[in-house]
Amino acid sequence: MGKFHTGQSVPSTGTYHFVGHMENSACQPTENEKRIPLTAGETFPPCRHCKTGAFWEIRL
Ligand SMILES: [Zn+2]
Numbered sequence: 001m002g003k004f005h006t007g008q009s010v011p012s013t014g015t016y017h018f019v020g021h022m023e024n025s026a027c028q029p030t031e032n033e034k035r036i037p038l039t040a041g042e043t044f045p046p047c048r049h050c051k052t053g054a055f056w057e058i059r060l
Contacts, residue, residue, distance in 0.1 A: 002058070004058075006047075006053040014037070016057065018055075022053035
């Protein structure tokens with residue numbers, strides 16, 4: 001399905017999983033922060049924990 005990053009537009013509604021930070025980071029998001037529900041048309045958010053750019057992936 002693909003991998004997305006902060007600032008991109010969400011292609012389809014679903015639960016997205018945190019994959020990693022866009023830049024090296026020692027941040028460790030919690031399990032809760034790693035799974036976020038998003039709706040098509042929204043913008044991918046930054047890491048919920050440290051607020052820097054992150055990669056997200058949809059898993060069905
Ligand atoms: Zn982070």
